[in-house]
Amino acid sequence: MENVIVERVADFLKLYPPFQDLSSEDLYLLATKVRVHYIPKRNYVFKQGDPAHKEFYVVQQGAVGLRSKEMSSSNWIDICDEGDILGLRPLFADQTYAMEAMAKEECVLYAIPFEAFKELLLNNKMVMDFLLESFASNTRNPKASESKGKLLSSNYNSSEEANSELDFFQQAFYTKNPICLTPTKTVQEAAYIMNKHKISSLIIEENKLPIGIVTDKDIRRWVANGSMNSEDKLSTIMSSPVKCVPPHVHLADVQGLLLQHKIGHLCVTKDGSQDSEIVGILSEHDIVTAQANNPIALLKQIERVNQKEDLTRIRKSLSSLLKAYLNTGLPMPYVMKVSRLITQALMHRVIELSLEKIGVSPVKFSWLGIGSQGRGEQLLLTDQDHALVFEDVPDEKFESTQAYFLKLAEEISRIFNELGYEFCPADMMASNPEYCLSLSQWKQKFSNWIEEPSSESIMMCNIFFDYAKVYGEDELSKQLSEHIFRKLKGNQRFFAYLGEDAVKNPPPLGFFRQFIIEDDGRHKDEFDVKARAIQPLVEAARVLILSEGIEGKNNTIERFEKLIELEPQNEDIYAGCIKSFHVLSRFRAVEGFKQNSSGRYLELSTLSKSDKMKLKRSFKPIKDIQRLLKNRFQLTYFL
Incomplete structure (x- = not known):
């Protein structure tokens, strides 16, 4: 490895823990042992159950997702970004990996041999203490106040994880072998069984497949409505279709479903679908208990x-x-x-x-x-x-x-x-x-705003x-939306105005990749993360989804996800925008809760070097999406 490359590796590593605690001589020596790996998008660094590698990894560019194979493909335990360490477990235990690591985008990793690193640990107690605390607390960076990151998946038996009140990745425990009835059974039979077994719900099944759920509330409602015929069939009062989940479901997923659908029970089936055998039932009481x-x-x-x-x-x-x-x-x-x-x-x-x-x-x-x-x-x-x-x-x-x-x-x-x-x-x-x-x-x-676009009307739009x-009538908001989309259809002049407004704030980096900050007023020398970074992503998603005539997508992330579906050729751009939006939103939220403010202005001097780099990396998708807007709406000619 040429000296210039070794120096570049050393300069990078010294920005992040625990390498920043190494002396310059030790850091340079370690850099000479580093191997550079390129990992294409969606390729594995290692899989759950793989034998331990002889090296661990530091993310130099890109992002690596960590998850357990029991989790759904969209649920990540953690995302490793620039400077983050992964694959450290074999340093302490010569075992197989407890989770899988996959490149969420093209990655460059620095691979550090365990043998070379162990030699340095003998004379660097601070580094060793950091790693021991990291492994014991199941976090990549135990010194961080936020976003410490996980080392192990939630199915690894760790007392620290079991005691965590906010570990929503733990598995949800459900009632196995629930009592089931067929839809031809009567309401009276159901009430008798529920009272006998002191339960609040029954699964209605046909051929061992779930088709409905009956709760004590359903029966009370049936009585209150004056429907007193005890021979009524359960098919008349059951809730259907049934929302189902797989056995290895996590609390976060369960809570999301119960909140989204405003229901109190979920059926657990072998593969999580309505077309597989019933194995259990989950109630909101189970979640409240957990x-x-x-x-x-x-x-x-x-x-x-x-x-x-x-x-x-x-x-x-x-x-x-x-x-x-x-x-x-x-x-x-x-x-x-x-x-x-x-x-x-x-x-x-x-x-x-x-x-x-x-x-x-x-x-x-x-x-x-x-x-x-x-x-x-x-x-x-x-x-x-x-x-x-x-x-x-x-x-x-x-x-x-x-x-x-x-x-x-x-x-x-x-x-x-x-x-x-x-x-x-x-x-x-x-x-x-x-x-x-x-x-x-x-x-x-809305017709006036759309038909007579101006800087003021675009702001209102x-x-x-x-x-x-x-709150209130769906039909009124639906009629208003239908009117807006009729007015927007084919209105290229309006979209040119809207597109022009969406690119008015370029990526907030000046010469030499310096942050563009406020130069006067109460927030002088602070960074406006809302106006300069979040808002360009929000506005880009809005103009693109409106131009596609897609109704019912108001959320920025949902808009970009829909655009990926419509334009798979631009998936990398839109996926980058999603990631940046999450990163920027977290920065703003953390700042807001810390300062008891809107979180809009960041004091850059309080950020670590790694946070500044993460912030800067989130600006690239702004540049990419604005370039797409300029080409699509011919803004270079319009401006």
């Missing part, structure tokens, strides 16, 4: 809340939960999904309580979350952004109808504010008559195009 502090418990609390003070407590509990998730290093998709579902439930309950106070609405309406809430990306206590659409009324009733909804919106906004959500400085709230309108008025407003119904 994790006392969990999002399902918060949802249950929200349903029972009747006072604003209780909502405030739940909102604080959610913040604590999300902060703990981030510190534990849980994947951002899961953290954001939990936040989205609980925040929506919280907002829904606020509206219900406000309706009880103000009185029944005169006509049907929909409360719309806009901006980050509409995209389901609100992790922190940011400003309020919302709107209200009500069904059309005769002219003579409009004033009184709008007055009612403005009063309702003022009450809702007041409670939101008391929960910690600041009033929007630009007054983009449903309590503003400009954004509390009938369906026809909203259609006209960027805010109001990302809306989601929080």
Whole structure:
């Protein structure tokens, strides 16, 4: 290995633990032993059960995903990035690997022979202590306050993992050999069996395959409705189809399904599908028992809340939960999904309580979350952004109808504010008559924005195009969406304006790869991670998905995932945007919880060298996606 290459390796390694504790002489000596491996995307570094290699690895470029083969292909235990170590287990135990490592993108790895490294450990107690603590605590970097990373999969028997209150990768324990009945059995028979065995649910099966679930709630509902014929068949009251999971399912997956579908039970089958044999049943009680502090418990609390003070407590509990998730290093998709579902439930309950106070609405309406809430990306206590659409009324009733909804919106906004959500400085709230309108008025407003594009109208589109119904009638928001997409179809001039706005903020690196920071004002010398990094990805995803005419995709990640499906030739670009969005969102969320702020501005001097490099790496997809936008919408000619 030539000296210049050895020096380059040494310069890289000294940026990261534990190599930064080595002397210059030892580091240079180690660098002479390093071998460079190129790993193509989706190739394995090692597989679970493989014999131990004679070397461990440091990621120099790219990203390597770690997972257990019992997990689904999309669930990663951890993602190793620049400077991260993997494959260290054989240093302490000459065994097979406990998980598999796969290149999530093209990777360059530095392979360090164990024999060469062991020689250095004899004279470097700090390095040895670091590695022993790392192995004992099952983390790649035990000194880090956040994102420590895992060394072992969750099926490895570690007392530290078993004691972790927030280890959502542990396997969910289910009731085996559940009691099953056929759909021809009667409701009376089901009630008798449930009472006899003191259980709250039964699986309805045909030929050992699940076709439905009956719970004690279903039977109580049947009695309450006056359907007292004890000979009614279970097929008339069962919930169907059944949501199924495989035996080796993890708590994170179970919680996600229960939250998403608002159900209380899952059927466990041999392969996780409805077409395989029943082996067990999982209830939300099982999850609550396994994790006392969990999002399902918060949802249950929200349903029972009747006072604003209780909502405030739940909102604080959610913040604590999300902060703990981030510190534990849980994947951002899961953290954001939990936040989205609980925040929506919280907002829904606020509206219900406000309706009880103000009185029944005169006509049907929909409360719309806009901006980050509409995209389901609100992790922190940011400003309020919302709107209200009500069904059309005769002219003579409009004033009184709008007055009612403005009063309702003022009450809702007041409670939101008391929960910690600041009033929007630009007054983009449903309590503003400009954004509390009938369906026809909203259609006209969107038509004006689309048909007469300008810098101001594009700004409004960027805010109001990302809306989601929080409460009320689906049909009103559906009709509004259909109107918008009719106006957008084939409107290349509008997309050119929208595309131009999406590329106005280039990747935030200047000459010599220096961060572009704020040069004046209260945030002088700080980095605006929202405007300079997150927003370009959000806006790119929006203009691309709208140009494809795809409805119902408001979330930035879901938009990029749909674009991968539509344009597999651009998968690498869109996948890079997804990864960058998660990295940047984590930086912002961690900063926000640490400073009790919106997390928008990062003080770069407080970041480690590895965090700065990770931040810089997340900017490349911004450059790639903006180049794609310029080509697709011919922005070089338009600008």
